[in-house]
Amino acid sequence: MANVRALLLRLERLVPWLKSPMPYLAVAGYGLFLLSWYLLVDVFALGRFSRMPGLGSIVHEWLSVDPAYGVSIHTPIYYQHILTSLGRVGLAFALATALGVPLGLLLGWSPTVKEYVFPLFEMLRPIPILAWVPLAIIMFAGSETPVVFLTFLASFFATTLNTLLGVRSIDPSFILAARCLGASRTQVFRHVIVPGALPFIFTGLQISVGVAWFSLVAAEMVSGQFGLGYLINTSYTMVQYPTIAIAMLTLGLVGYSTSAAVRVAGDRIMRWRKRELTGAGRA
Amino acid sequence: MTPSLEPSPRGAIRIDGAVKSYGHGVARTLAVDDCSFDVNAGEICVVVGPSGCGKTTLLGAIAGFQSLDGGSIRLDGRMLCGPGRPRAEVGSDRIVVFQDGALLPWKTNLDNVAFGPTVQGTLSRAAARDKARGMLADAGLGGYEDVYPGQTSSGVRRRIEIVRALMNDPAVLLLDEPYRALDALTKSVMHESLLELYLRTRVTIFFITHDLEEAVFLGRRVVVMTARPCRPKAILDVDIPYPRTYDIVGERRYRELVQEAAAAVHEEARRAFDVGDKEGPQ
């Protein structure tokens, strides 16, 4: 019953949005963007733009059954690239979350741990992830591990920092109230700190996914086999321009979906946040 | 439910020469200085005074959130804090209800109310939930159990928070301006429900507020504090009998007491104003 209610509420909120100019403007915006691309490249072919792949050729290539450069939605290798990249991001993200969230919680909760560990953390953090590339190649054997390591590193810093901020953001009254009610330190950690930091943690995880993709693409462009970054690089060197665009667009779509997946997971876990006063409760 | 006629023997607080200052160097301020007064067991004692005078510091010291620089506080003869132990232990015999409310937003109201006994292990989770359900029903709050605090109005949230505290059978209930953010209409409902709970349980209540009408309506005794550093300036004996309902607001005795309190507070407020006090740490 509650699910039906929630669905109805969501639909209710949809109606005024549909009535507003927003969705139509969005469509118009996309339309303008695509139109200007088409005009600039295919129709007018002004100067620099003449060297860009035209919209028509890109779309045609992407959707064709027998693409000129071997990569389209019908070719298995397209999905191999996607899955390789996705797999790397998935592994790195999982590791970064498994290490970063506990570390962040600990850093936020215990002043002792913070005083020991945080300075070291802050010393390493400003080093851009890609500056680690050569070191990663030297340290780890093979071509997969360095790529995953770099992606992991980027995610790890973002997750830990945001988790730490999450703990700091908790209203101290909650902690004091729990202690008044007899909670021990461990119980406060379990019942107040962890749930209280969750909103920040999930924002951090979304950022972390974005950062992971950022680093992954860069790492793939430099080393490694397969993957969307690698595809972009090789398409460029082999002068297969439409494929570059295909890879970029795919990156955008896949990246966006992973970010959305994290957000949805967060919404489900933190159901208490979704229901506002104007929602299913009594006023 | 008939109100209990026996005053509870628990909850007598004795504050003796309490001293507390904040900051160091030039910014050092004395918040509480040589403050002494008693709270009798089973009574509602309301503390009023100008902003920033140090009332919340006292409450914090009783609860164990703050330490004292001098003096002592005793509960039923047992020393909470004093020489050798500057800060009291936080415990469920003195439970605080916070100004902006502190129901845990990620637990349902029921789980919030059941939190104390569950976490202390005195009741199993199921038993705690049952007891919570019962207490909420008794307080007229049945029906709010399975929603989250975020879906509940602030007035109801306050009442639930008080029930959550009472679940643990505390000796003292410490209320730090709990109704400050509520409108006058809601406040009057809150007052009556608080008194109802009080008469049923006879828990000792230490209540801080700015609102003089609220103070005289609720309190058995009203302690008017001086400006910072705070010390009792006057203690009013509110001899209006319980149970009190809102029609006493028109009565002569009530108005006399409010006026008396107002005069005392005003003098102190003037003094605080002249010194140019900001709403500093209390």
Added chain:
Amino acid sequence: MSAGASALAAPSERRQPGRRLATRLRELAFTRSRRRALTSYVVFIAVWQLGATSQQWLGHALPVLSALPPPTAVLTTWGHLVLDSGYWHSWLASLVRVAGGFAAAVVVGVPFGLTMAMSRGFRGLAFPVFELLRPVPPLAWVPAAIIFWPTQELSIDFVIFLGAFYTIVLNVLGGAETMDPRLVQVARSMGASRWNIFRRLVFRAVLPSILVGMDVSIGITWEVVVAAEMISGGGASGSSSGGGLGFFIWSSYVGGSYPQIVVGMISIGLAGYLSSAALRRLANRFLPWLEARS
């Protein structure tokens, strides 16, 4: 201190014992957390040194750590590099790129973001496209940029610009959202023109968010700069002096001088830290009221 004495003591009298207490307290706080931080640094460097030289004293090379150049080698290499002008040219090249890209992103991004904040129509049109392009990592644009722009330098700058652009626009939007809409109503009811509202209210509301977000923006800018320098081979004809710190690291790797890699890494970290600190200083100088507000 007796009851009323502290409140009534003359300011100079109060300061003497108070100040000594304050400095003592400050020293105490200084010492404990500083000591702990120092301990971690020392442990870190010790583990690094031992791991890197494990072949020598342990007789057996530890898996990951032994591949690293030891801290001692890094320090001596750095000592030599400090005297090498090429090293400092790399610094300059990178800093110029960061400054240029960041400035360009501000110049384009702030008006863009503000227009989106002030005009619902424009926001409806532009924001979906913006959000569509945003998940594409800036580095994925490198080949496209190289194809499009006439010089390699411009293509690097374009990618750097993109990196900072997204964050700045988001910060501007976020800042505009925090502005109390009632202020706009008040201004309108007093007859303020749209331009005035923009200038006095919206702009001022947005500025703190931009500055707060600057740390993140600068961080991203550095990431992209380093990446772009490494990937595109360092700029015009790949000369080491025009290459920047990213290229410096890459060529050190290719040339097999591993301690130099670490020197490069630390240099970039330092440069990043210094640039955000400098930016914050600048912001505070021009907008002192921000400090008071926060």
